[in-house]
Amino acid sequence: MFSVRSSHGQISKPFLLRSSSYFINLLYCSTTTSSPPTDLQPHFMVDYLIDSLGFTKQAAISASTKVRHLKSTKNSQSVIDFLRNYSLSETDIKSLVLSHPQILLRKVDKTLEPKFKILSEIGFSGPDIVAVIKKDPNLLVRGLHTSIIPAINLLRKFLGSKEKIVKAIKISHWPFYGKFFKSNVLLLEKHGVSVKDIGRIILRNPRLVTQSPVRVEEKLLEVEKEFGITPCSNMFSYGFSAVCSMKQPKLQKKFEIFKSFNWSDSDICIMGKSQPICFTHSEERLSKGLEFFMKELGYSSSWLATRGSLLMYSLEKRVKPRYQVYTVLKDKGLNKEFHSMLCLSNVDFVKQVVEHHKEHIPKDLYDSFTKILKQ
Secondary structure (H helix, E strand, C coil), X not given: CCCCECCCCCECHHHHHHHHHHHHXXXXXXXXXXCCCHHHCCCHHHHHHHHHHCCCHHHHHHHHCCCCCCCCCHHHHHHHHHHHHCCCCHHHHHHHHHHCHXXXXXXXXXXXXXXXXXXXXXXXXXHHHHHHHHHCHHHHHCCHHHHHHHHHHHHHHHHCCHHHHHHHHHHCCXXXXXXXXXXXXXXXXXXXXXXXXXXXXXXXXXXXHCCCHHHXXXXXXXXXXXXXXXXXXXXXXXXXXXXXXXXXXXXXXXXXXXXXXXCCHHHHHHHHHHCHHHHHCCHHHHHHHHHHHHHHCCCCHHHHHCCHHHHHCCHHHHHHHHHHHHHHHHHCCCCCCHHHHHHCCHHHHHHHHHCCCHHHCCHXXXXXXXXXXXX
């Protein structure tokens, strides 16, 4: 142990007093650290959430940790009263507060009421708004005039109807936080993609317009390069979805599958222009489809390239069962075109083919198709 001595070699008394005091304090601290700090005591919001919304104690404790700095229940009660006045059920309110306790911190007049109002005006019901907030709690801290309204105005431009806007927002909460949304839709428009096609992209896969603008531009060029689809084509949105769904080497592998069945570059280009979504199927599915249509049925690549929709159908659920019906009718001398039969909807196929020729179709096969009408 170090010591401090006076010039006469004795330990300084003041130092002894300070040293003793230090070690006493150190000892005291080490023996009291096990005592729980006061901020871990039950928060008053625990009882409030149990009493006002019927939370379990465990759920109330969990939720209260997000609002521990509240000093009273005044604002929380205002929020709950507001939600009740919006005709939300107690279940909806409880679910919303449980998933996002911070809503109890928001000001009704400045935050909640304006945002609920704008969402109501475009067609959202109370439960719809709850679902949107639960998907994107950040909606409550987004600027109404700097983020939410501008996003809705853009959706209105490309989608038109309120019903489509509601549908788009329900699909994904992206419009309210996607920092690239505006840049990307304007990029698509500048590239020559029609307003209608941009609307299709937003409704079909909204995440395509929330990725990096650099990537979007790369994919726009790839659609034209790989499929030969120009921005003014009605198929452009489908081609864009296809190239965005996979990396370029993956697409090339799928091209190679077609070439292994002796497809020419011209045949692949025709297929790409008419059915680019076909290339989003797995390599296994494409191989099985080509095997069935070309090797079993004998269709040529040039014929199949102009009827790419055939490769879009499920082999097991649609193509092969209908082919059984086709072969039965063919054997009976009732000439039918298989391609036309495949393109009919399930209901039309049953009504126009199965029911019309039921006396020629085996009962088990007939029963398997007529179940469709009973579903």
